[in-house]
Amino acid sequence: MHALAYDSVHDEIIVNSPLAQAILIFRGGANGEEPPVRVIQGPRTQIQGTDYDGNDQMAYDEVHGEIYIPVDRNKILTFSREANGDVPPLRVLTGPNTGIRGSTRGHARVGVDPVHNLLIVTSPAAPGSGDGASMLIFDRTANGNVKPKSIINGPKTEVGGGSAAHAATDKGFIVAGCGAASICAWGINDKGNVPPRWKIPVQQITGVAPSGIALDPAHKEVIVTSGNRNRVMTFSWPEVF
Amino acid sequence: MKRMEALRQAMLERSLMRGRFDRRAMFGVAVTIVAFSISSSNTRAPDIATGYSGRLISIQSMQTDFGDMCYAERIDPFERNAALPAGNLFNAFDDTAHAAAQSTGNGVEIARPPVRTIRDTYPIYSSIAVDTQFNEIALQDTNLFGIKVFNRLENTPAGVEASKPVRVIEGRETDLEYNNGLYIDPQNGDIYSVASDTADNLIVFPRSASGNVAPSRQLKTPHRNFATAVDEEKGEVFITIQYPPKVVVYRKQAAGTEQPLRVLEGPRTGLSDAHGMAIDVQKKLMFVSNWGNSSDYQVAGSGQFHLPSITVYPLDAKGDTPPLRTIQGPKTQLDWAAAMAIDPDGGYVFMANDLGDSIIGFKETDDGDVAPSRIIKGDKTGLKNPTGVAVDGKNKELWVSSLGNSSASAFPLSANGDVAPVRTIRSAPAARTSVKFGKPQAVAYDSKREEYLVPN
Numbered sequence: 001m002h003a004l005a006y007d008s009v010h011d012e013i014i015v016n017s018p019l020a021q022a023i024l025i026f027r028g029g030a031n032g033e034e035p036p037v038r039v040i041q042g043p044r045t046q047i048q049g050t051d052y053d054g055n056d057q058m059a060y061d062e063v064h065g066e067i068y069i070p071v072d073r074n075k076i077l078t079f080s081r082e083a084n085g086d087v088p089p090l091r092v093l094t095g096p097n098t099g100i101r102g103s104t105r106g107h108a109r110v111g112v113d114p115v116h117n118l119l120i121v122t123s124p125a126a127p128g129s130g131d132g133a134s135m136l137i138f139d140r141t142a143n144g145n146v147k148p149k150s151i152i153n154g155p156k157t158e159v160g161g162g163s164a165a166h167a168a169t170d171k172g173f174i175v176a177g178c179g180a181a182s183i184c185a186w187g188i189n190d191k192g193n194v195p196p197r198w199k200i201p202v203q204q205i206t207g208v209a210p211s212g213i214a215l216d217p218a219h220k221e222v223i224v225t226s227g228n229r230n231r232v233m234t235f236s237w238p239e240v241f
Numbered sequence: 242m243k244r245m246e247a248l249r250q251a252m253l254e255r256s257l258m259r260g261r262f263d264r265r266a267m268f269g270v271a272v273t274i275v276a277f278s279i280s281s282s283n284t285r286a287p288d289i290a291t292g293y294s295g296r297l298i299s300i301q302s303m304q305t306d307f308g309d310m311c312y313a314e315r316i317d318p319f320e321r322n323a324a325l326p327a328g329n330l331f332n333a334f335d336d337t338a339h340a341a342a343q344s345t346g347n348g349v350e351i352a353r354p355p356v357r358t359i360r361d362t363y364p365i366y367s368s369i370a371v372d373t374q375f376n377e378i379a380l381q382d383t384n385l386f387g388i389k390v391f392n393r394l395e396n397t398p399a400g401v402e403a404s405k406p407v408r409v410i411e412g413r414e415t416d417l418e419y420n421n422g423l424y425i426d427p428q429n430g431d432i433y434s435v436a437s438d439t440a441d442n443l444i445v446f447p448r449s450a451s452g453n454v455a456p457s458r459q460l461k462t463p464h465r466n467f468a469t470a471v472d473e474e475k476g477e478v479f480i481t482i483q484y485p486p487k488v489v490v491y492r493k494q495a496a497g498t499e500q501p502l503r504v505l506e507g508p509r510t511g512l513s514d515a516h517g518m519a520i521d522v523q524k525k526l527m528f529v530s531n532w533g534n535s536s537d538y539q540v541a542g543s544g545q546f547h548l549p550s551i552t553v554y555p556l557d558a559k560g561d562t563p564p565l566r567t568i569q570g571p572k573t574q575l576d577w578a579a580a581m582a583i584d585p586d587g588g589y590v591f592m593a594n595d596l597g598d599s600i601i602g603f604k605e606t607d608d609g610d611v612a613p614s615r616i617i618k619g620d621k622t623g624l625k626n627p628t629g630v631a632v633d634g635k636n637k638e639l640w641v642s643s644l645g646n647s648s649a650s651a652f653p654l655s656a657n658g659d660v661a662p663v664r665t666i667r668s669a670p671a672a673r674t675s676v677k678f679g680k681p682q683a684v685a686y687d688s689k690r691e692e693y694l695v696p697n
Contacts, residue, residue, distance in 0.1 A: 001696045002682040008689055015696070019484045019514055019534040021544025028689060033576075033596070043542035051485055051538045052464055072541065086542070184348070195348035205354055212683035214693070221356070223693060227682040228418075228439075230365075230384050232695060233355035 002053070002212065005060035005067075007081065012037070014067060014081070018054030021047040023067060023079065040067075040079055042086025048072045053106030059165070061140070063114035066090070070110050073102025076121065095145025099123060099136050111165030111176065112140060116188055118149075120165045120174055133160035135174070135186065154193025158184055166213050173197065173240040175222060181209035183224060185240045198239055202226075206233060217241050359693070361676035363403075363669040364389065367437075368580060369629035369642035369649055370423035375430050375448065377407070378666065380642055380649055381629070383419045383679060387411025388432060388446070389668065391649075393636075396664040403647075403668045412453025416444050419680050422469040422480070422580075423629070431457075435466040435480060438680060443469065443480060443491075458496045463489060468518040468580060470527075472556065477502065479518060481529060485538065486512035488529060490559075507561025511552045517581035519590055521605060525556040526565075528590050528605075530578040549575040551590070551603065570610025574601055579628035584654060586634060589615065593630040593641060600630060600641055600652075617641075619659025623650055625674065638663070645675050 005014045011028035015036075022041035026034065041047070048071045049055035059068040065081040077089040094100065100108050101123045109122040117140040125131045134153040138146070152159055161177025161184075168175050168185065178184035181203030184196035202210040202224060211227035220238040225231070365384035372379065376393040389406040397404040410417065410432075418440050424433040430448025441464050444456035465483040472479070476493040487506035491499065505527075506512070514532035521528075533547035550569035554562060569575075576597035583590050589602045592613075599622075602615030617639075618624065625645030632639060637654040641662075647669035650662035669675070679697035687694055 004683055004685045004694060004696050006685040006687045006694060008687075011689055013685070013687075013694060017534065017544070017546075019536060019544075020546050021536040021542060022546070028687060041542075041544050041546075046541045047544065048541035049536065049538050054484065054538070055536075055544075197348055199348050199350045201350060201352070205352060206358075211681070214684045214686045216686045216688070218688060223684050223686055224355075225681040225684045225695065227680045230678045230681065231358055231360035232678075232681060232684060232693060233359075234357040236353065236356050237351070239349075239351070 002056040003058040005058060005062075007060060007062045007065075009062045010065070010081065012081070014058065014060050016055050016058050016069075017041075018049060018056045021045070021049055021055050023047070023058070023069065025081065038082070038084040040083050040085070040087065044086045044088045045079075046071065046075070046077055046089060046092065050102070050106045057107050057109060059110045059112045061112040061114045064140070066112075068110050068112055068119065070100075070102070070107035070121070073107055074098075074100045076100065076108070076110055076119070091141065091143040093119070093138065093142050093144065093146070097145045097147045098138075098142075099134060099148060099151070101126065109165050109176070111167050111174065113167030113169055113172075113174070113188060114140065115169035116167075116172060117141070118167065118188055120167060120176075121148075122159065122161075122165050122176060124160070132157070135159045135165070135176070137174075137188065137191075150189075150191035152186055152190050152192065152194065156193045156195045157186070158182070158196055158199070159186075161210075166215055168215055168217070168240045170217060170241050175213060175215065175237075175240055177210055177213065180204070183210055183213060183222065183235075185237075198237070200235055200237065202233070202235075208233075215241075359676065359678075361678060363647045363673070363675065365644055365675050365677065365679070366642040366647060366649065366668070367419075367421045367628050367644060368423040368434075369631050369640050370425040370432070371631045371633045371638075371640055372425045372427075372430055372448070373633055373635040374427060377425075377430075378640065378649060379423055379425060379432055380666075380668075381417075381420050381423050381434060382411075382668075383421070384675075385411060386417050386419075387415065388417065388420075388423070388434065391666050393633075393651075394664065395666045397667040399671065401667075402670050404666050406668075408451040410446055410450050410452070410454065414453050414455045415446075416440060416442070416456055416459065420444075421467055424469045424471055424478075426471070427473065433469055433471070433478070435462065435469055437467050437483075438465060441466070443478070458494075460491060460495050461498045463487070467516050470518050470520045472520060472522050474522055479520060479527065481515040481518045483514055483516060484534075486510075486515040486531070486535075488512070488515065488518065488527070488554075488558075503557075503559035505554065505558050505560070505562060509561045509563045510554075511550065511564045511567055513547050513550075517579055517592065519581035519583040520556055521583050521585050521590075522556065523585050524605065526605065527554045527556050527558060528552075528581055528583070529554070530575070530581055530592060532577065549573070549578060551575070551578075551581075551592070553605075566606075566608040568603055568607050568609065568611060572610045572612045573603075574599070574613060574616070580630045582630045582632040582639075584632045584634065584639075587654065591615075591630050591632065591639065593627040595626050595628050595644070598624050598626065598645075600624065600627060600639065615657045617652060617656050617658070617660065621659045621661040622652075623648065623662060623665060626677065645677060646673060647675055 024036040075094040136148040158179040165176040185198040208229035364382035368381040422435040514534040517530040536544035552564035577595040599618035601613035629642030
């Protein structure tokens with residue numbers, strides 16, 4: 001499992017069920033063998049994993065109460081947090097104009113910036129293109145086969161990496177995994193072949209590579225897991241908050 | 242220091258949530274979430290309004306390591322080795338597959354270390370195997386990434402931090418990652434192990450292997466393998482694949498990219514998120530435990546949650562063969578059942594019942610919604626999230642490894658109820674609960690409770 005989210009507004013935990021094509025929502029204080037309060041699952045949901053990664057990515061917008069799920073390698077589904085059962089998504093972002101591609105192992109990565117109303121998708125390079133990965137920035141409510149508002153792409157950008165994208169809303173930074181086992185921050189208005197504004201070279205500093213990322217704006221910290229080293233690290237990063 | 246102590250207490254005494262949301266409520270998810278409370282303190286970074294300009298802040302790293310075991314040949318398995326193949330865990334993720342080239346721009350690089358690190362420095366045991374010929378126990382460590390071998394009669398005395406293994410296979414060259422499914426060849430002591438989520442292989446070490454050594458043999462397997470069993474009469478090794486669920490059967494000596502002799506797979510098999518497995522070569526039966534998470538990855542919205550089950554097949558089953566019997570229902574107490582082991586003489590199949598903190602035993606002939614005939618559970622047992630189980634038929638003992646407290650315990654093969662083990666091998670101080678990290682790929686921050694939510 002590669003994603004989960006906490007909704008501080010409604011005090012809930014949102015979790016992917018990777019192999020059962022479902023999204024589970026639990027009480028924030030859930031403990032032990034407690035059932036979810038809601039389950040999004042069924043043919044109308046369009047939730048679809050891959051053989052390798054399953055249904056394992058997700059982003060959550062607690063301001064607008066929406067869950068974003070990349071599926072089938074190149075689709076982004078949006079559900080209401082109140083959705084329950086076999087319900088269709090509110091929106092489906094997919095198509096050649098979007099530029100969204102999955103990786104060789106699974107889905108694109110997704111993040112959301114509810115303050116600036118942006119949806120951020122990290123999309124790997126087209127096979128054989130040599131272009132490198134792209135960060136695609138859409139309107140938060142983008143639907144259908146629409147083009148991104150802007151694209152961060154090029155050799156200077158270092159876009160890519162194994163971590164889910166997130167948004168640091170206060171100052172308009174996008175924080176995500178990037179090249180050389182680092183975490184980087186780009187500005188939401190960045191576009192083209194621009195370097196990240198900030199970079200923490202996690203592997204270089206700690207000897208371990210980052211996996212997941214979560215933000216703690218109140219304490220101006222970024223929490224980073226290392227899936228291949230079995231640890232959780234916390235970095236102070238006041239510059240991005 | 243005050244903050245470190247607070248976090249240490251939080252990790253030791255509270256906030257360990259290992260949630261399972263399955264079975265009775267009919268909802269399942271293959272994940273556990275550990276919550277860590279983070280206390281606030283005055284050591285946080287200064288709030289600097291830097292805008293888009295960089296500034297280096299000096300902050301002391303406050304590691305939360307609990308200490309380390311002292312092995313004669315302690316190896317740092319985390320050291321990067323450029324010579325390792327790209328698929329190796331110790332290189333995997335370090336360089337991302339689709340990252341662009343190194344920046345040549347003018348972004349600001351921040352070199353400050355983490356202010357806190359949560360890490361367990363004791364072993365976390367996922368699997369166990371018994372070598373009755375050489376009187377040894379092998380334990381798979383999925384935290385320090387190795388195999389530790391102990392004398393079968395080892396019994397860690399009270400007051401001793403941990404027993405010392407007689408051999409440790411650990412390090413960059415071993416290809417041991419988040420492995421599982423230990424098996425020991427009863428003839429020559431070869432140790433078999435499968436990589437459950439990362440390297441997609443079966444690796445074999447000779448009994449004498451020690452230190453940072455490469456396996457003597459590797460076999461490429463499908464992704465998400467979990468358990469192994471070997472039919473010594475026919476020379477075949479069985480491996481469960483969690484998803485898409487299947488059982489693959491290879492020649493015992495298979496290596497490289499050799500293809501399986503047969504595959505049990507398909508909607509009629511009843512396999513769903515397959516995990517543990519055991520075979521009875523006398524009765525020609527194969528038992529598989531299923532967690533119940535089900536979907537066809539090629540069909541959107543096809544996901545379903547089923548009750549966990551044990552499905553029973555003919556030993557030579559292949560293709561889309563339905564089970565002979567299915568043990569399934571609320572009476573079974575199946576609760577994230579991991580490893581399985583057979584006592585062919587007694588006619589029992591034992592399950593390491595992870596979240597039940599128990600070992601449950603069924604008769605090999607059981608069918609349907611039946612209660613286990615044997616339940617080893619309770620305070621006296623010392624079991625904490627047991628995921629490994631092995632039968633020692635020669636010495637009439639049942640061995641159990643506990644993921645939750647870095648230990649392995651031997652019980653009489655006839656044990657039942659809240660009974661104390663006859664021996665326990667500890668690799669961590671008594672009564673210590675493991676952090677229980679298992680490849681934490683994600684994290685969320687619960688701002689209300691100031692807790693980290695870590696799925697595993």
